[in-house]
Amino acid sequence: MALRDDRSTPTQRFVTYAALTLLLSQVMIPFGYVFVTAFKTPGEVFEVTWLPEEWSLEAWRDVFVVNEFHINLYNSLIAGIGSAVLALLISVPGAYVFARKRFPGREILFYLIVGTLIFPFILLIVPITITWIQVGLYNTIVGLWLAFQIFAVPYSIWILRGYFARLPRSLEECAMVYGCTQFQAFYKVILPQAKPVIISVMFLSFLLGWNDFLFSNMLTTGDGPRTASVAIYVASAGGERIEWEVMMVMTLITGIPPVILYILAQKHLSKTFSV
Amino acid sequence: MNAANAGIRVNHLQKTFQQGRVRACRDVNLAIAPGELLVLLGPSGCGKTTTLRCIAGLERPDNDDAIWVGEQNITGMQPKDRNLAFVFQDTALFPHLNARKNISFGLNMRKTFPAAEIRRKVEATAKMLRVDHLLERKPSQLSGGQAQRISLGRAIVMEPAAFLLDEPLASLDAALRVEMRAEIKQIQRKLNTTMIFVTHDQEEALSLGDQIAVMNEGVVLQVGSPASIYLKPANLFVARFIGSPPVNQFECELVQDGGGYGLRCAWFEVSLGAEAATLIDAVGGKVTLGVRPEFISIGSEGGDIEGRVTLVEMLGSRSVILIEAQGREIRVSTQGGTTVKEGDPVQLTLTMDRAFFFAPDGRALVG
């Protein structure tokens, strides 16, 4: 980061701090209220108050005991991990070749993959659903992992290729002069250099699985691997009275882990995206 | 080909890029004897790196019999099987490994020695390069010179058939460059291993090489000892590229005056021996005369050329004097200090028996 001397004027500071305050409050006020609500009793949810009469853990208990939300969380976790592993396996070798090797059809192939980034992937849900039913992937976790790759792979290849292309070529060449095969040069020298981007890709495709609603909803049923997102959707479209305090607990439990992951991955992400 | 000390031969090497649109090496021929240090010298973009990379196997030459080690044609061999150590200009140290692991990288890959032996070799090499105290550092914690030493260590520890160095000193500061080039030469002498050292710096080449190969536009123009390259350049390009300040050049014509011969150059005339005159006559009488700055002497009367001093540069052991004559600049170099001052009128005398004559096509005329 560019360290600069601060020569700001008081007006400049005032405007900046005012903008910062506004930006932070539009985030903090809604989330603050969600947080407070998660500790209200069902009766108190109807009143807009910022301090519950008594801080109740009833909703937190219900989430696990009544809604068995831990099952959904577990499904989300597995969905995310599988998505991350699969994305790495498919895209790291491909991205490396796109970044480093010349072969006929390279450009067209690359654009055929990365071009799908701007694809509305809701579109593929129709044929994918039918195919999944035909081949028995419907309502399975593997089916979900594969479906997530529709977005995860083009995105990962795009990020990885950019990063690989920025690494100096002399590293692999040097490895090959000092006894490595092409493949050894890749995994002994290039992969260790690519740690930030690999962590970023794992993180992003994990989140893709954890955060996904569309595929998880379409490709699973109630007795299959339902993820937390789908459970929240189902609860929020419940029809009868929605238990808002329970819902807010669910949103917190599902929403906080990705935020923490983001903060942890930030260092690697900024190396990855410093284009 | 694992003979510790191999000669390398480059045989009509051709290498083109981009479907033949870029011709990096047109016809490169080199023969490096076992244990010899050859410097490949030439201006930037002349194909030095490409030649070296072809030797190392990092590029595939266009012709199939271009690279020989000893009696073996290795043109198609994988880099890892060539037993040649390459040192990159940017050091190419592996950032995730500390200096020790960088040096041992090749030996670890090869798996011929037990760990203890590798450790011993690494430490001995590091000691020779005076970096044994840096072994646990990561490349990011090393200075430019230290990093290049580690990178040399990575090459040396392999005990390769030959070292290939691509401008290893180019990114170091001047003092360090001079120090390290002496060191590299000493190490090469000690190990007695064949070495090809690429540089665009003629001074570095002169100080370092047993042999110097001067390249331009993908072709080797001359190979020879530093002295012969300097004193007997094969053509005008080599004469101009080697030597600082550069050679003085005059367009001249052969004339006959009385019994002897002379050269009429722009506005002055010098007399010429019969032997040189015969050579010049054979190419039609028009030549480029080249005289190195140290072969022009300054006096106050009776010289070949009249001029006026415009600048005096005192360089310690010698002085460089710029002289203006008839709108042309002439460079003169003298040992030690000089008494002439800027503005002084002077007379210059050319030492014709050390002068070069180049035919109109640039070729040097030699008897």
Add this chain to the structure above:
Amino acid sequence: MKRSQATSADRWLIVVFLAPTTAFMVLLLWYPFLQGVWMSLFRWPFLGTPEWRGVQNYVDFMAADYFWVALKSTFIYSLSTLFQLGLALTAALVLNQPFIRLQNLWRGVMLMAYAMPPVVVGAIWLFLLDPGLGMVTHYLLAWGIIAEPIYWFSDGVWARWVITLVATWTFWPFMFLILLSALQAIPGSLYELGEIYGANLWQRFIHITLPHIKGAILVVVILRLAFNLAKIEQPFQLTGGGPGYETSILSVLVYRFAFMSGDFGMAFTVGIFLVVFTSVLIFPFAYLYQRQFKPTL
């Protein structure tokens, strides 16, 4: 003699490394896509027997009374990208000021909504905007800004803007993160140079900041335009595409045809329109990017 650049070891590596990527691309992207295009030429009921229709699906869709409604909502919804850019650029410029302390903390706070599953954020706004017990309605009533509760999700005009603004609130940090890295990559010496030559704040922004982040801006705009139009969870969750078709942006319409009417052929027909719509919106930005930065492989 002519020879390809790759040695045989090279060729093997290329083949082996490309295999998973290519297999993925064919099996999961292009085959289903072409299959879908094929399906759009049929009446293709879920699990039923397809019936050939030629381009009739396309004709029917363009003649339908909801066609223009859907296009209009889609267009308004894509305005979200602009709002996101405004927020993101402001936030990035604010956090890039050298005198701001705790920069990392604020950045963490700002990206909260983006990090969470969109459905989670949707659920939160479903609650906050609830006409009966929601905080927003409560304060608007309390401060006398509105006289009676607004049914945000079922009032056609409001619903459209609600889904657009919720999308803005959720996704702006994506742009923010990338723009902030772009800003931080500008060498500080450039600003010092600017000051030495007497450039004021605005001039420094126009001549130093903007040119350096132009590429990043174009990239995030392109990506967000595409991503936003493909993300359906929030409109789907908040309004279900209603009332009527008022908030049925094209992607929601795909969903409605596929999984509510069970007409896969029609669903894909709408999908094709969505691809065209997205491409048309993206084209000018992609063109600018291509022209200025000439990205090469």
